[in-house]
Amino acid sequence: MNPLALNEEEKAVYEWQMWIDGFGETGQQKLKGATALVSRCGGLGSPLSYHLASAGIGRLIIAHAGNVKPSDLNRQILMTHDWLGKPRVESARRRLLELNPRMDVVAIPENISDENACSLVSQADIVFDCAPLFPERFAMNRACVELRKPMIEAAMFDMEGQVTTIVPGETPCLACLYPKNPPQWKRQFPVLGAVSAMAASIAAVEGVKVITGLGKTLAGTLLYYDSRNMTFQRIPAVRRPDCPVCGTL
Amino acid sequence: MIHITVNGQRVEIESPMSVERMLNTVDVPPNYLAVEVNANVVPREEYAATMVNDGDEVELVTLVGGG
Numbered sequence: 001m002n003p004l005a006l007n008e009e010e011k012a013v014y015e016w017q018m019w020i021d022g023f024g025e026t027g028q029q030k031l032k033g034a035t036a037l038v039s040r041c042g043g044l045g046s047p048l049s050y051h052l053a054s055a056g057i058g059r060l061i062i063a064h065a066g067n068v069k070p071s072d073l074n075r076q077i078l079m080t081h082d083w084l085g086k087p088r089v090e091s092a093r094r095r096l097l098e099l100n101p102r103m104d105v106v107a108i109p110e111n112i113s114d115e116n117a118c119s120l121v122s123q124a125d126i127v128f129d130c131a132p133l134f135p136e137r138f139a140m141n142r143a144c145v146e147l148r149k150p151m152i153e154a155a156m157f158d159m160e161g162q163v164t165t166i167v168p169g170e171t172p173c174l175a176c177l178y179p180k181n182p183p184q185w186k187r188q189f190p191v192l193g194a195v196s197a198m199a200a201s202i203a204a205v206e207g208v209k210v211i212t213g214l215g216k217t218l219a220g221t222l223l224y225y226d227s228r229n230m231t232f233q234r235i236p237a238v239r240r241p242d243c244p245v246c247g248t249l
Numbered sequence: 250m251i252h253i254t255v256n257g258q259r260v261e262i263e264s265p266m267s268v269e270r271m272l273n274t275v276d277v278p279p280n281y282l283a284v285e286v287n288a289n290v291v292p293r294e295e296y297a298a299t300m301v302n303d304g305d306e307v308e309l310v311t312l313v314g315g316g
Contacts, residue, residue, distance in 0.1 A: 044316045132316035157280075157313035177282075182312055184280055189315045196315070222283075224310055229257065235283055235290055235310060 001125045001211060003029035004058065010102065014056050020214070027212035028056060034211045035059040037124035039112045039140055041092040043075035043196035044130035044154050044203070049092060050078065051204035053100040057211075060096065061124060063108040063116075064088045075193030112136045117143035126207055127151040129174070130200070132189070134181045141166070141174035145246045150210050154203035158190045159228040161199035164237060165206050165217040169249035176240040177222070195227050251303035265303065269296040280312035 006014070006028060014028050036057055038045045041064045049062060068079045068088055078092040089107035096105050110116055112131060121127055121143040129151055131137050137153070144151040144166065151166040153174055166173055202223065209215050222235040241247055250261050255275050262274055268284055268291050284291045285308040291299045301307060 040316050042316050130316040132314070134314055137314070154316075155313045156315045157311070160311060160313050162313050178312075182280070182314065185312065185314050191315055224313075233285070233288075233308065233310065235285070238292075 001030055002033045004033040005029060006032065010056065013102075017055065022214045023212060027208075027214060030212045031056045031208065032058045034126065035061065035124045036126050036128060036207060037061045037063070037120055038128045039131045039136060040064045041076065041078050041088060042072070042130065042132065043191050043193060044156060044200045045128070046076045046078040046092065047197040047200035048128055048130060048154070048204050048207075049096060050099065051201060052207065053096045053103055053105075055204070055208055056100070057103060059104040059106065061106040061108060061120060062089055062092050062096075063110055063112055063120060064092070065109055065111045075191055075196050077193065077197075112140050114139045114142075118146065121147050121149055124149065126210055128203055128207060129153045129155075130203075133187060134178065134185055137174055138178075138181070142245055144168060145173050145249065152203045152206045152210070154199045156191065156196045156199045159192065159195055160224070160226050161195060161202075162222055162224045163199055163202045163206060163218060164222045165210065165219045167219050168246055171219045172237045172239045173243060173246040175245040176243045177237060179240070179243075198225065198227060253301055253304070254306045256307070256309055262301075265300055267297050268299045268301060271301045271307070272296070275307075278309055278311050281309040282312045283310040284308070285310065 018025050038049050041062045067085050068083045072079050078095045083091040089109050093105045093107040117139040129137050129140050145168040148168050154163045209217050222237045225232045260275050
């Protein structure tokens with residue numbers, strides 16, 4: 001990540017967040033110089049991308065296949081009613097640029113797979129895993145470990161969510177946490193937009209911290225919440241020495 | 250009989266027992282990911298050696314994978 005100097009307009013837009021202790025203009029310059037990859041801009045990826053855009057990330061690569069459906073609109077806040085039947089990533093790109101016309105948005109109308117993961121991850125400084133299927137999550141995890149890229153892992157189900165920060169070689173990778181594809185997981189799941197947005201906000205904060213060096217991240221800790229009772233747990237996560245993905249790092 | 254708490258619910262079990270046995274005794278969410286006893290995560294390889302006693306609070310953290 002190469003920090004980029006701010007112009008006067010950017011200094012005005014980001015003035016209030018540059019007051020944050022430990023962030024400052026240097027942190028803002030780092031954000032401007034950073035490229036993030038977001039896998040899927042759905043219930044998690046939409047609010048996450050919006051937060052990164054408003055925070056002033058320089059470049060955002062969003063990967064998500066398919067067109068906007070009515071059932072997307074309860075949570076995928078980058079999708080709009082007038083965009084039903086049209087490509088999701090184009091709706092996301094349009095909305096993000098409305099918020100932040102200074103940033104660069106690269107819209108990839110594909111989901112992450114073994115075929116495209118390394119190519120897309122190699123273009124990013126940091127990766128946000130917001131996919132609803134474990135094969136996609138695992139493909140991105142393998143690419144991040146191979147390319148030594150940090151990955152913010154965020155997920156939700158029903159009224160629950162979890163976030164952790166994966167730093168290859170230092171923390172458990174996703175395959176350490178889930179050695180096998182969970183057979184009981186299904187593509188469709190109960191979701192309230194505000195609950196996925198909670199995980200998205202936490203993930204966005206983690207990403208900003210990784211990029212700028214602010215504070216202490218969730219590296220090695222799985223943050224789990226159950227918003228049904230509004231309880232939060234910090235669960236220590238340990239590497240598996242026999243992990244087939246990161247065990248040799 | 251003794252009482253433990255599992256995910257906030259009071260549960261009766263016949264005696265102190267291992268986590269391994271407890272998981273076969275109480276209702277377990279099919280998608281549980283990790284087990285905590287009194288806020289301490291129990292590694293999977295220690296399920297047989299870790300005991301659950303009267304008054305213990307057990308959390309079965311469930312799998313979430315949605316995006």
